[in-house]
Amino acid sequence: MLTAVQEVAHEGGVGSLPMAVLGLTMLGTYALIATGKLHKVTAALLGAIACTILALLFGVLDDYDEIHHVLAKDIGVLGVIVGTSILVDVSGKSGLFQFLAVKIAKRAKGDPQKLFTSLIILTVVFVSLLTIAPGTLIVVSLGLVLCRTLKLEPKPYLVGIAISANSGALVTFASGICTLMVGSAAQLPYMHFFVVSTPMAIATAMVAWFVVKRFYKQDLTGDPATAGERADAVAAFDEWAMVSDRRLFWRSAILLALTIVGFATAQPLGVGLDFVAMAGGAAAILFSGQNPEEAIKKVNWTVIVFFIGLFVMIGCVEHSGLLQKAAGLLSDISGGSVHIATVVLVVFTAVTSGIMDNIPVAATMIPIVATMTEALPAAPLWWGLTISANLGGNGTPIGSISGVIALSALAESGGGKVSWGEWFRVGAVCMLIQILVVLAWLFMFTTFDLYPSLTPIN
């Protein structure tokens, strides 16, 4: 049966039909994810199954073993996610980050504007160290408790956290899942992030701070008459109450620092980031005395399975040649200009990342950009993809996990809802300015050839 269909496919011209069918299957899957008709994991797995069957039927894949080669390419990303999840869980339990969060928030002395600034800084720092979901969760929780204590409107704070979290994901190679995916595929060295991406994290977080603060100006002013009361209320928070195990507290801090040093030195040492992350995770289990079963349960298996589905599906589509055609189209539009290609890529990625989960967008764009770099300079395109896939999430309330966490927490806590219209006026405006800043930054790097040199991908 399989051979017969493959023969028919070959006779009918294997080029366009498999491409069209596989492309439509992938788009259908993305539509299911974007509309929420199916859970994203279910949709990705169904897409993967459908694409595998179609690819085998059309002879796009010579045999099933090719699927394993597709997955092998991305195994490093999965390793980093597993290792860092364990490490982050142990650090979270030690109270280290909660301790720091309260200590920093107390410095605002209950002043609404200073508190807003503190929460934005905390978000960027925590996301950069813990990745987006756990980092956002800690700051959102603190923000809600502080707002309740100080009788402040929580909306501006949570919207600010949601938007600035996507900037935090740009700080290092391992700060965000999209960053990690693109960084791994492009083999971007860890230290290069501090040159190209970290300044953008800071600049775009400042944009978020400015836009959100301006938009919610009324809600961020406290009554001067109650300033003393607010200061007392914040002073009543005791950061030491959150440290349940002092040994674990220090061990977590040391392990986290060592893991970051490990990430920075992985490439010169000739090991992958997944090795460093797994070593960090293993050390965390060993030195925390935590039950390994409990630690492993905290790994974000949803993301891992989602990835497996996506990687298989995109691998099949890539084998059909469709993504290479898309790359050719983008290159044609740019007319060979790296500036135009960067603009097209950044805008397209940012907009699509706003409409749907940014992980599938980044996963799909990686093979496209890889093809584009055969004809155009690689660095602006890879950095453009990394940054825009993260910041694109600010375009809509469902565009990024930080937005979803912050807005659902806001609604749950009775802090009100943020309508799509309201989000567009603050989040989308923010994203627009952020993208302009990023484009200017990338143009400057391209024009003056400031990018650290990349090793060509094999």
Place this chain on the structure above:
Amino acid sequence: MTDKDLQEQMAQFEAARITAPVELSPQAVGQIVAVHDGTDQDASVDALAAAMAERAAVKLQTITPRVTDEDAAVAELLAAAGKGDVLVVPSPFGRDYLAEGQLSLSTTIDLVLAKSEAAICVVRAPVEDAVETIMHPLVALQIDRHHKVQATSLALTFAKNGGEILLLSTVDPHNRVRDEELLARNLDPGDLSPEVLSGLATARAAALTAELQRHAGDWDLTPMVHFALGDTVELTLEENENRKGLLVAGRDPDARSEEAQRARRLVLASSSPVLLV
């Protein structure tokens, strides 16, 4: 990330908002009084009392009341130790624990627990390493929450300078009607999710946790805090099963009170010595 994660995280921050801070310091002890009754427990009583006297740097006194005269024994025990002292007593008084005493504390000990103003360390099963035992106290905060600061202060006396102190904060969802703090919060039974209850357990220990962690370096000890949901006595025994540390808890002199009953259950079921403050 789920709503539960958010609730749990928020509960931690809520707990950090300490409305009633406590001041904690190792409690000064007057003297340690070791009580002999000629049973198998004497060796453990001696070892524990000596270790306590050494770590608290106070005088050790040994007494041997008459085991045949209950009233006289009680009077002698009450006279031997007063407020600020620690009385280390064998239980059941006058009978070997391993041979016949596992189901009873003995009337003498019950009376002393009800009447004495001293802290009482009840010794039943044999103690392997007395110094290690008292340097690793577990303070069961909810046995009698009214005396948790005193209990922690006395535990500190023995754990400071190299020891490890574990605070156990519990909430029993099945005993809601008897939990004053739960009742005071006026929560619907439907609101009692494990996350909300864990938050309460965290809040109950927050002031002590903060004070203990802040001064851990000054006292040279390792403080740890665990939170658990369920029966306080069972959880305390479970938590101490491998640690084999000294159990420390508050003690209500009213023998009929909920707190006194819990403390009594703990002493009866524990294989480690229990210090009731």
